[in-house]
Amino acid sequence: MGELAAEKHVQFILSVEKKKDSLEAVAMEHLRMNGAYWGLTTLDLLGKIQVLALFNKIDVLDVDKVASYKQIKSKRNKKILLNLIFNSDVAALQNKDGSFSGDMWGEIDTRFSYIAILCLALLHRLNKINVEKAVNYITHLNFDLPMPTAVFCCVGALAITGSLHHIDKDLLGWWLCERQVNSGDILIKSKAKPGGLNGRPEKLPDVCYSWWVLSSLVMIDRVHWIDKEKLVKFILDCQDIENGGISDRPDDAVDVYHTYFGVAGLSLLEYPGMKALDPAYALPVDVVNRIILGK
């Protein structure tokens, strides 16, 4: 089994930031804020956040415009820039049934429930919304068409609001642990390697699910139900050893998104030498503890 090519991944993330004018970067313009979060968190988990100093940190990330936000004081605190998208207006997007809309156009989704609760928790402003209704909305969804992305949003929102007891952890945990693809036709057909996690039954494994599925399993204390070693191997096999970065499956093209989710997965799997990631807040544990516990 190969090892984590941490240095290469750092180089890869920095190179993506340098190629601001590439077609890929321009086409991904709408994900710029996400990209900053993926890149920064990856660097922090790898213990390499200090390399940003080489880049006149803030410029690189184009966060000058928003840097006035009071919490951005130190380099590390920049991860809080997630919050910048929202402020007190988040509360106004809560609907009568407890759900949240993404914006004034009213698209309702559990993504928005999670993001709203996360942001307000980080800002110590959860009291601005009706938490009980927000939880009620999520627990009555019946986990419509369970998708790991939606499961993560629901479980994460319930974790942050101390409401995980509403979940049947054994049933959900079993469904999630069965996402590990160890054998079967799907592997033979696609020549994929065993150990990875997929999104739904009979689909191909993909590194990004090592975040969505794993974090949910950690939050409900059922992560021991999968074979961690095999999953570590699957993620490491998806590295581009030469140029850095991690892809969805072995030998596919790498991107920042899968690089982050791969590194995040390794952190949750307790891969040696990495910082710990909080499964609910999706930020390094030391950052969450500092914000929430005042440590």
Added chain:
Amino acid sequence: MHGRPRKPAKPEDESASAARAEALRALQSQFFSNHHNKVYTDEALQLSGRLIEQNPEFYTAWNYRKLVVQQNLDRCSESDPDALKSIIDQELRLVEIALRQNFKSYGAWHHRKWVLSKGHSVLDREMKLLKQFQLLDPRNFHAWNYRRFVAALLNRSDEEELEYTREMVENNFSNYSAWHNRSVLLSNLMKKKAEGFFPKAKVLNNEYEHVHDAIFTDPDDQSGWFYYTWLLDQTVKTDAPLLVSSWPAHGSSVILSRNRHSSDCSSSPFDSFRSDSGTVPLLIYFNQAVEGVNSSSITIESSFCTKDLIWKPVLQNNSQLSQVWVTHIKFPNAKSHSSEVYQLKVSVGPTQGIISASGFDYSHPTQFAFKVCVRPIETEPAEKQGEDIILWTDENFHAFQTQYQELHEVVPVDQQSVNDVHEPTASNWRAETIAKEIALFRELVSEINCKIGKLTLARLLTAHDVILSPCTSKMFHSDEVLQLYIDLIKLDPSHSQYYKDEHSLVFLQKVTSNRESLLRHCFSHKNLASSSIGNHICLRLNNLSLSRMGSVEKLLWVRMLDLSHNELHSIEGLEAMQLLSRLNLSNNKLGSFTALGPLKQLKLLQVLDISYNEIGAHSIDTTRYQCSTPLSHTEEASWNSEEIGTGGAGVKGYWEAFLIFKSMSLTQLVTLGNAISGENFKSFVVMFVPTLEWLDGDKLH
């Protein structure tokens, strides 16, 4: 990016893409300029369309179009239907182009919903379009979501949609989305008791037939199996909550004594309880979480006043929904020098109010009765004396020589008298259905080595036992089930921990299912004769390879519990054992202090051994969100004010331990052999657990 091969870029590609990047950047700047300057001309609208065609995920462009469309619609008078139609059609066309580019674009799907919500469009066309899309990718969940939205707009019945899922499944069994949608629709129809969807027995039996086709055709395909699991759950679960057990148990007698040296309870056949304030806890355990347990939904008949008792949920967080509830009954002081005996009769659910999480009423009013013998105070309470250290080594325990009869008073196993047989007629079809399925699956797993078939058989057998005796869980099939889990550990090693956990649960059900097997684990501890914990029994479930705790509803009476030398990484459920006073968790796999969260609820716990676990050894804490902490907003970060100032031993470093220990009054604690062990941690414990008399085997002070 998904499914794109990793290739180095060629120079000619690079120059071409640089040109495209520049063009796209120019388009973007023009778009943003239009957006900010509120330019809503046709030309500007077209430009936003071009941007979307290239990148359907560009949310800002979709939102810009909504602004323009809204304005145009407002301007357009109702009298000009053609103009309205063309505005709408233009948007629908763009969405189709975008979806062909990226079928998973949230922005595109939502835009379509938004446009349709304006009215003015032909919904039938949507169904045709969906058919096209679902032919291309029948499992796409966006399309299924959208289908539900359109079906609602069209007032299509659940029955029609259910029929559609049947068609989809028949085309291809491996359509998880269709199966899932079917379960949602069927739940609705059965809940409404729609025509043809009642009684439940008939509906479910048809569904079993239906899903057999899929799973017997290709047992390795998981899609149908998850539907099967849902079906089994529908068959087994009783809607209305049931009372499963209580302490004191029905028909039992409890001696209440107020000072520790007065009674000779160690030789008494009765269960006894010591309390300086003269209160006895009353615990009730339901088969599912309920709310609304209070002094009006639970009435107690006795010769003294028991009105206005306060019932509390026994839970790790501050929810009002719990399986276990506790109250404390204060008994009158005995007036003379003789004991006073009180009869108490508890009625659960004579009035409405107890409701399950899914909204079902407690509909089987139940009664149970027990006796409490209050001993007079014979001497003034002696000055509190320290107790001897409790040692858990084998030589301190001995098996009971006494007749089992004596222990029967203390160890309640059969609570059948609490609940007679529930819904006898209704459970018949459940048992029959499950028995039929068991026969079918026994045959299947004898023919092929199919892991999910074996797992399903294990679940069916367990379900069958539960249905036949919902409260006592007589385990007729436990040996067969245990063997199936052992097979599964070998057959599917990647999920071996899941099967081990299930194995532990079934094993504990077996141990607790009859008195003889339970008494084999009951021992007398040599220090207990003179102690104050009530009865003299230690339940030893040590060295059993348990990876998970269970069956606590049968163990509410336990005061001393030995769970050492197992593989526990969690003690979830232990919070129900409210009488627990001594607990040995040494030599397990507990990975953090938050894993000890259930102990916060055990107000009588005094002696705790957590030595030789893995506390402090893990970077990821999997019980971080199971325990109430400031992270889940279930507890304040209360050390901020005082302790941090006075501390020094570092609350900061041990905040999880602080949260656990501060609400307990431990007198003996062993923490050796964990990654966190050391002098710093010891001085922290000494400082923040003031009640402690023994730490790591040493007497303090």
